[in-house]
Amino acid sequence: MKLYLIREQADVFVDAAVADDHGQLLFVSLFGRDTAIQQFMSRLHLRGKEGGVDRLRFSNPETFDVELEVLVGDPNRLDKVTGRLPKENLFGNLVHAWIFDSSVVEVDKAGRSGWYVQTDLEASRLGHGDAIWRLVTALSPVPLLDHWREPVISMLGQAGVRVTRSVGDVCATRVALPDDFEAQISNLVVDGTLTESPESRFRTRSLFA
Incomplete structure (x- = not known):
């Protein structure tokens, strides 16, 4: 499994991320310590001057080149699910989190x-x-x-x-x-x-x- 870096957040790693057709965040799968994950989720809801982020850049860990850049958009459209990896894993006590637009799990019949x-x-x-x-x-x-x-x-x-x-x-x-x-x-x-x-x-x- 290849893990990508997030330029805007230290100590949080990504194994998969998707942009929607407007360049906004549709789905991201994250790994990190509980504190780092919680901090990242909080920053999605803050303004820039308060330490928030309005875009995310996912970088290749080997070349540090940005392979995908997405806009956060309205954070209220995003849902999240979290779980903990077994403590016996090689990396210690890690949280696995998924952040996604609600449109991923339910179709918009009105908007077709x-x-x-x-x-x-x-x-x-x-x-x-x-x-x-x-x-x-x-x-x-x-x-x-x-x-x-x-x-x-x-x-x-x-x-x-x-x-x-x-x-x-x-x-x-x-x-x-x-x-x-x-x-x-x-x-x-x-x-x-x-x-x-x-x-x-x-x-x-x-x-x-």
Whole structure:
């Protein structure tokens, strides 16, 4: 496991961090002594003149180059979960903390957007197509058939399905449905791209081949 440094906070180390599509902190996984972790969390809620931080820079421990920079944004949107590593570990009494935007754990149905976060290992073994499609169907205001997956995701394009910047063994994808999503689905049904069954779509292709 590779641990990154935080330029703005000593004695706190990061194994994974993700920016959202606006460059703000979406998720970070931290390790450190209890005092250092608590100090860091407090500084997220303070103004700059009070010792607070409004941005975070995660640096490579070998080169000290900044590999990811994020804005803190409104700290009230951030949730946190903490736990302690077993005292028998090599590094002593350490706290493991996760700080994340609440949008990571629940979709915004009103705004028709949501996030899917996974480790790089999960992505390489399982891919993320199934998870992205589940997110699309959860956000959709109209029912979608499973065999529509490929044309619907293609329709959304990069604007609708976007992978954001990260460091460490994690990646995040944002899915956002456009305001005219229902109309676009309707158009695909009318032109025969979306059909009641995969077989009928194949027959339609054969007729016009």
